[in-house]
Amino acid sequence: MTPKPVLHRNDPDAAPLIGNIKVTRDDWLNLGLDVLIRDGVERVKVLALAEAMGVSRSSFYWYFKSRQDLLDALLERWEQTNTVGLIAQAEAPAARVTGAVLNVFRCIANPGLFNTALDFAVRDWARRSVPVQARMREGDARRVTALTQMFARYGCPPPEAVTRAKVLYYMQLGYDMAEPEESHDYRLAMTPEYLKVFTGQAPTEAELAEFAAYSRQFWQDLSR
Structure with missing residues:
Protein backbone atom coordinates (compact mmCIF):
# COMPACT_ATOMS: atom_id res chain seq x y z
CA MET A 1 0.00 0.00 0.00
CA LYS A 65 20.82 21.71 -1.37
CA SER A 66 23.36 22.49 1.34
CA ARG A 67 24.02 24.48 4.50
CA GLN A 68 25.02 27.40 2.27
CA ASP A 69 21.65 27.18 0.58
CA LEU A 70 20.04 27.55 4.01
CA LEU A 71 22.28 30.51 4.88
CA ASP A 72 21.34 32.19 1.59
CA ALA A 73 17.67 31.65 2.44
CA LEU A 74 18.19 33.24 5.87
CA LEU A 75 19.71 36.31 4.22
CA GLU A 76 16.79 36.44 1.81
CA ARG A 77 14.35 36.31 4.74
CA TRP A 78 16.26 39.15 6.44
CA GLU A 79 16.10 41.28 3.29
CA GLN A 80 12.40 40.59 2.74
CA THR A 81 11.59 41.39 6.38
CA ASN A 82 13.82 44.31 7.24
CA THR A 83 14.87 46.08 4.06
CA VAL A 84 11.59 45.57 2.21
CA GLY A 85 9.62 46.38 5.37
CA LEU A 86 11.40 49.66 6.05
CA ILE A 87 11.21 50.76 2.42
CA ALA A 88 7.48 50.04 2.32
CA GLN A 89 6.94 52.18 5.40
CA ALA A 90 9.05 55.01 3.97
CA GLU A 91 6.89 54.92 0.84
CA ALA A 92 3.56 54.79 2.73
CA PRO A 93 1.34 57.84 2.14
CA ALA A 94 1.04 60.55 4.79
CA ALA A 95 -0.38 64.06 4.74
CA ARG A 96 2.64 65.57 6.52
CA VAL A 97 6.30 64.70 6.97
CA THR A 98 5.69 63.98 10.65
CA GLY A 99 3.15 61.36 9.69
CA ALA A 100 5.63 59.89 7.20
CA VAL A 101 8.26 59.51 9.92
CA LEU A 102 5.67 57.95 12.21
CA ASN A 103 5.01 55.41 9.45
CA VAL A 104 8.71 54.54 9.66
CA PHE A 105 8.48 54.40 13.45
CA ARG A 106 6.02 51.54 12.98
CA CYS A 107 9.05 49.43 12.10
CA ILE A 108 10.28 49.99 15.65
CA ALA A 109 6.96 48.99 17.15
CA ASN A 110 6.18 46.00 14.94
CA PRO A 111 8.83 43.25 14.65
CA GLY A 112 6.90 41.89 11.68
CA LEU A 113 7.97 44.99 9.74
CA PHE A 114 11.53 45.13 11.05
CA ASN A 115 13.24 42.54 13.23
CA THR A 116 15.91 44.49 15.10
CA ALA A 117 17.54 41.42 16.66
CA LEU A 118 17.85 39.82 13.22
CA ASP A 119 19.43 42.98 11.82
CA PHE A 120 22.06 42.94 14.56
CA ALA A 121 22.75 39.24 13.94
CA VAL A 122 23.29 39.82 10.23
CA ARG A 123 25.57 42.78 10.99
CA ASP A 124 27.64 40.54 13.24
CA TRP A 125 27.75 37.94 10.47
CA ALA A 126 28.83 40.63 7.99
CA ARG A 127 31.96 41.32 10.05
CA ARG A 128 33.17 37.81 9.17
CA SER A 129 31.94 37.47 5.61
CA VAL A 130 32.76 39.75 2.70
CA PRO A 131 29.71 38.67 0.63
CA VAL A 132 27.36 39.24 3.59
CA GLN A 133 29.01 42.59 4.26
CA ALA A 134 28.32 43.58 0.66
CA ARG A 135 24.64 42.64 1.01
CA MET A 136 24.42 44.53 4.29
CA ARG A 137 25.88 47.66 2.73
CA GLU A 138 23.54 47.34 -0.22
CA GLY A 139 20.63 47.02 2.21
CA ASP A 140 21.73 50.08 4.17
CA ALA A 141 22.02 52.07 0.94
CA ARG A 142 18.53 51.04 -0.21
CA ARG A 143 17.04 51.98 3.15
CA VAL A 144 18.74 55.38 3.26
CA THR A 145 17.70 56.07 -0.33
CA ALA A 146 14.06 55.32 0.52
CA LEU A 147 14.20 57.63 3.53
CA THR A 148 15.91 60.34 1.47
CA GLN A 149 13.14 60.12 -1.13
CA MET A 150 10.59 60.30 1.67
CA PHE A 151 11.99 63.59 2.99
CA ALA A 152 12.31 64.93 -0.56
CA ARG A 153 8.58 64.33 -1.14
CA TYR A 154 7.85 66.80 1.64
CA GLY A 155 9.99 69.57 0.18
CA CYS A 156 13.46 68.95 1.62
CA PRO A 157 16.22 69.91 -0.85
CA PRO A 158 18.70 67.09 -1.70
CA PRO A 159 21.45 67.83 0.88
CA GLU A 160 18.89 68.26 3.66
CA ALA A 161 16.88 65.20 2.62
CA VAL A 162 19.84 62.81 2.67
CA THR A 163 21.14 64.29 5.93
CA ARG A 164 17.79 63.89 7.67
CA ALA A 165 17.52 60.36 6.26
CA LYS A 166 20.92 59.35 7.63
CA VAL A 167 20.27 60.96 11.01
CA LEU A 168 16.95 59.14 11.32
CA TYR A 169 18.27 55.77 10.13
CA TYR A 170 21.62 55.58 11.90
CA MET A 171 20.33 57.15 15.10
CA GLN A 172 17.60 54.53 15.29
CA LEU A 173 20.03 51.66 14.70
CA GLY A 174 22.33 52.95 17.45
CA TYR A 175 19.40 53.61 19.76
CA ASP A 176 18.12 50.06 19.42
CA MET A 177 21.61 48.61 19.86
CA ALA A 178 22.01 50.54 23.14
CA GLU A 179 18.76 48.96 24.42
CA PRO A 180 17.85 51.78 26.84
CA GLU A 181 15.56 50.70 29.67
CA GLU A 182 12.58 52.85 28.80
CA SER A 183 8.90 52.13 29.20
CA HIS A 184 6.53 52.27 26.28
CA ASP A 185 4.74 55.25 27.84
CA TYR A 186 8.01 57.13 28.16
CA ARG A 187 8.92 56.50 24.54
CA LEU A 188 5.49 57.66 23.42
CA ALA A 189 5.83 60.81 25.51
CA MET A 190 9.19 61.55 23.84
CA THR A 191 7.94 60.88 20.31
CA PRO A 192 6.87 64.50 19.62
CA GLU A 193 10.35 65.71 20.57
CA TYR A 194 12.05 63.17 18.30
CA LEU A 195 9.78 64.21 15.46
CA LYS A 196 10.75 67.85 15.95
CA VAL A 197 14.42 66.84 15.71
CA PHE A 198 13.97 64.60 12.66
CA THR A 199 11.57 66.85 10.71
CA GLY A 200 11.72 70.34 12.19
CA GLN A 201 7.97 70.18 12.74
CA ALA A 202 5.61 69.26 15.55
CA PRO A 203 3.19 66.37 14.98
CA THR A 204 -0.57 66.74 15.22
CA GLU A 205 -2.54 65.18 18.05
CA ALA A 206 -4.29 62.93 15.54
CA GLU A 207 -0.96 61.61 14.21
CA LEU A 208 0.28 60.86 17.71
CA ALA A 209 -2.96 59.17 18.74
CA GLU A 210 -2.93 56.93 15.68
CA PHE A 211 0.69 55.89 16.26
CA ALA A 212 0.08 55.30 19.98
CA ALA A 213 -2.84 53.01 19.24
CA TYR A 214 -0.80 51.11 16.67
CA SER A 215 2.29 50.67 18.83
CA ARG A 216 0.41 49.66 22.00
CA GLN A 217 -1.01 46.53 20.39
CA PHE A 218 2.50 45.20 19.75
CA TRP A 219 3.82 46.34 23.12
CA GLN A 220 1.02 44.40 24.81
CA ASP A 221 1.77 41.31 22.71
CA LEU A 222 5.46 41.45 23.69
CA SER A 223 4.57 41.92 27.36
CA ARG A 224 2.46 38.75 27.59
Missing part, protein backbone atom coordinates in the same frame (compact mmCIF):
# COMPACT_ATOMS: atom_id res chain seq x y z
CA THR A 2 1.31 3.49 -0.92
CA PRO A 3 2.21 5.57 2.16
CA LYS A 4 0.02 8.59 2.74
CA PRO A 5 1.76 11.92 1.93
CA VAL A 6 2.47 13.94 5.06
CA LEU A 7 3.17 17.31 3.45
CA HIS A 8 4.05 18.93 0.14
CA ARG A 9 7.03 20.95 -1.00
CA ASN A 10 6.61 24.69 -1.43
CA ASP A 11 6.40 24.12 -5.18
CA PRO A 12 2.73 23.24 -5.81
CA ASP A 13 3.68 21.30 -8.95
CA ALA A 14 6.18 19.10 -7.14
CA ALA A 15 5.38 15.56 -6.13
CA PRO A 16 4.15 15.15 -2.54
CA LEU A 17 6.62 14.03 0.08
CA ILE A 18 6.18 10.44 1.16
CA GLY A 19 6.83 8.99 4.56
CA ASN A 20 7.49 10.36 8.00
CA ILE A 21 8.50 13.92 7.09
CA LYS A 22 7.56 16.02 10.10
CA VAL A 23 8.79 19.53 9.32
CA THR A 24 8.38 22.12 6.59
CA ARG A 25 10.85 24.43 4.91
CA ASP A 26 9.61 27.27 7.10
CA ASP A 27 10.36 25.17 10.19
CA TRP A 28 13.99 24.88 9.13
CA LEU A 29 14.13 28.58 8.29
CA ASN A 30 12.47 29.75 11.50
CA LEU A 31 14.71 27.65 13.71
CA GLY A 32 17.73 28.76 11.69
CA LEU A 33 16.74 32.38 12.28
CA ASP A 34 16.34 31.75 16.01
CA VAL A 35 19.80 30.21 16.23
CA LEU A 36 21.34 32.95 14.08
CA ILE A 37 19.90 35.62 16.37
CA ARG A 38 20.70 33.84 19.62
CA ASP A 39 24.06 32.16 18.91
CA GLY A 40 25.47 33.52 15.65
CA VAL A 41 25.91 32.07 12.18
CA GLU A 42 28.59 29.56 13.25
CA ARG A 43 25.98 27.66 15.26
CA VAL A 44 23.55 27.36 12.35
CA LYS A 45 24.37 23.74 11.50
CA VAL A 46 22.19 21.15 9.82
CA LEU A 47 22.72 18.35 12.34
CA ALA A 48 22.09 20.62 15.33
CA LEU A 49 18.88 21.98 13.78
CA ALA A 50 17.69 18.47 12.97
CA GLU A 51 18.34 17.28 16.52
CA ALA A 52 16.53 20.31 17.95
CA MET A 53 13.45 19.45 15.87
CA GLY A 54 13.73 15.72 16.46
CA VAL A 55 13.97 14.82 12.78
CA SER A 56 16.47 13.10 10.53
CA ARG A 57 19.11 15.29 8.91
CA SER A 58 18.15 13.76 5.57
CA SER A 59 14.82 15.61 5.65
CA PHE A 60 16.79 18.86 5.36
CA TYR A 61 17.68 17.97 1.79
CA TRP A 62 14.06 17.96 0.68
CA TYR A 63 14.23 21.75 0.94
CA PHE A 64 17.87 22.82 0.71
